[in-house]
Amino acid sequence: MAAEKETATEQRILDAARSVFLRKGMMGTRMQEVADEAGINKALLHYYFRDKQRLFEEVFCVCGKHGMQGVWEELTHDRPLFGNIRAFVAAFHTAIEREPLFPHFLLSELQRDPQHLLKLVDLGKGAREHFFGQVMEAQQRGEIIPIDPRQLMVNIMAWCQFPHVAAPIIKHVGGMDQKTFKQFLNERSTLVAELIIRSIRA
Amino acid sequence: MAAEKETATEQRILDAARSVFLRKGMMGTRMQEVADEAGINKALLHYYFRDKQRLFEEVFCVCGKHGMQGVWEELTHDRPLFGNIRAFVAAFHTAIEREPLFPHFLLSELQRDPQHLLKLVDLGKGAREHFFGQVMEAQQRGEIIPIDPRQLMVNIMAWCQFPHVAAPIIKHVGGMDQKTFKQFLNERSTLVAELIIRSIRA
DNA sequence: ATGGGGTTTAACCAATTGGTTAATATTGCG
DNA sequence: CGCAATATTAACCAATTGGTTAAACCCCAT
Numbered sequence: 096m097a098a099e100k101e102t103a104t105e106q107r108i109l110d111a112a113r114s115v116f117l118r119k120g121m122m123g124t125r126m127q128e129v130a131d132e133a134g135i136n137k138a139l140l141h142y143y144f145r146d147k148q149r150l151f152e153e154v155f156c157v158c159g160k161h162g163m164q165g166v167w168e169e170l171t172h173d174r175p176l177f178g179n180i181r182a183f184v185a186a187f188h189t190a191i192e193r194e195p196l197f198p199h200f201l202l203s204e205l206q207r208d209p210q211h212l213l214k215l216v217d218l219g220k221g222a223r224e225h226f227f228g229q230v231m232e233a234q235q236r237g238e239i240i241p242i243d244p245r246q247l248m249v250n251i252m253a254w255c256q257f258p259h260v261a262a263p264i265i266k267h268v269g270g271m272d273q274k275t276f277k278q279f280l281n282e283r284s285t286l287v288a289e290l291i292i293r294s295i296r297a
Numbered sequence: 298m299a300a301e302k303e304t305a306t307e308q309r310i311l312d313a314a315r316s317v318f319l320r321k322g323m324m325g326t327r328m329q330e331v332a333d334e335a336g337i338n339k340a341l342l343h344y345y346f347r348d349k350q351r352l353f354e355e356v357f358c359v360c361g362k363h364g365m366q367g368v369w370e371e372l373t374h375d376r377p378l379f380g381n382i383r384a385f386v387a388a389f390h391t392a393i394e395r396e397p398l399f400p401h402f403l404l405s406e407l408q409r410d411p412q413h414l415l416k417l418v419d420l421g422k423g424a425r426e427h428f429f430g431q432v433m434e435a436q437q438r439g440e441i442i443p444i445d446p447r448q449l450m451v452n453i454m455a456w457c458q459f460p461h462v463a464a465p466i467i468k469h470v471g472g473m474d475q476k477t478f479k480q481f482l483n484e485r486s487t488l489v490a491e492l493i494i495r496s497i498r499a
Numbered sequence: 500a501t502g503g504g505g506t507t508t509a510a511c512c513a514a515t516t517g518g519t520t521a522a523t524a525t526t527g528c529g
Numbered sequence: 530c531g532c533a534a535t536a537t538t539a540a541c542c543a544a545t546t547g548g549t550t551a552a553a554c555c556c557c558a559t
Contacts, residue, residue, distance in 0.1 A: 122325040136508055137548090202404065203322075203408075205465055212465070213465065213469045220470075250456060253456050264414065268425065283448065293497075294493070327517090328517060347518095507553080510552100515547100517543100520542095
């Protein structure tokens with residue numbers, strides 16, 4: 096039917112665009128390449144998405160929302176700070192497993208076009224505020240050392256994202272094939288939280 | 298004199314290319330733009346550096362060597378592990394202050410062209426091996442928890458580099474202007490080492 | 500069968516891009 | 530000063546790129 100047929104072509108374009116944008120970024124991606132990967136005529140990209148920028152924004156938006164779906168919420172559960180940290184790191188790990196190129200893509204595009212990324216980041220604002228509150232309370236109760244909650248947030252995000260952003264370096268330096276690297280990352284899914292907690296526990 | 302004059306134009310090109318490549322990456326940089334910034338005719342880029350790829354590699358090479366000059370060596374001094382970690386982090390902080398865009402540039406280019414970056418990373422190989430040895434010894438002496446030295450290396454690099462790679466996000470999320478962000482980074486120049494040490498101390 | 504709306508195609512377009520070329524200018528040395 | 534080598538310039542080039550256009554195609558309702 097017409098409605099399904101329309102969705103199919105749009106979806107094919109979005110899937111192909113996602114694949115190419117994630118690998119090559121906005122500036123490195125050619126529209127013909129996206130069309131080739133979608134198996135369509137290049138003019139259809141413009142018919143459905145008007146121009147490259149809009150296609151990119153759509154992909155960016157969909158990736159960003161799906162990529163972090165349910166992850167920020169792990170920081171807002173009614174449980175102790177350390178439990179929230181563990182759950183958040185594990186959820187982050189699971190999310191990135193679905194799309195390992197996503198952190199690199201996001202951070203790569205950051206200089207060129209910060210606005211869209213910053214909008215995406217705002218989706219987790221409430222969760223971070225809750226987390227910051229928990230961090231301050233834990234300090235007041237003497238459970239953790241004095242630390243700016245923002246520094247702690249950066250530390251968590253750094254350990255969750257950096258290995259994916261720097262994956263080729265880490266593999267090379269650590270002498271790992273893809274399978275070993277995957278194990279290395281799996282180890283981190285619990286190690287990161289434990290080391291974060293050790294770094295701040297009073 | 299001819300030798301100096303030659304160096305002057307080459308240097309102007311390299312400086313301009315560095316500035317543009319760092320901001321826009323290889324794919325986003327246009328040769329005319331580099332020429333404009335250097336204040337020269339575009340054909341000179343090809344006269345001196347033959348093509349875009351070679352210019353890029355030259356810039357990459359110079360940046361990479363200067364960027365980490367003296368930093369890896371801080372891991373090899375004859376002093377305890379924790380001292381080496383502190384010195385390394387402080388040296389890293391100083392190095393990045395000289396060129397804040399460098400980590401983002403390096404990691405952005407990583408997917409597109411891993412080879413050159415990996416060559417650069419190999420410059421620190423000896424230092425890392427020394428460091429790994431120290432980590433293993435510290436474990437055997439019971440000074441630190443059992444941990445794969447590679448995980449520890451990744452953790453250190455992550456905390457040193459990520460705030461620069463993700464700078465626009467961190468400023469936005471933390472509600473910081475450039476001055477405040479700079480203070481935030483300065484705080485990390487000692488905080489990072491202390492938290493790393495806390496995370497592994499037995 | 501016909502008409503209308505939506506989808507797809509192939510050809511085309513203007514601008515941009517990295518690179519080339521030949522002429523000119525500059526420099527340094529004998 | 531003259532000459533040769535090097536540096537610089539402006540014009541030019543072929544290919545690529547994102548985007549446009551008009552025709553053809555498809556499907557459905559009357």
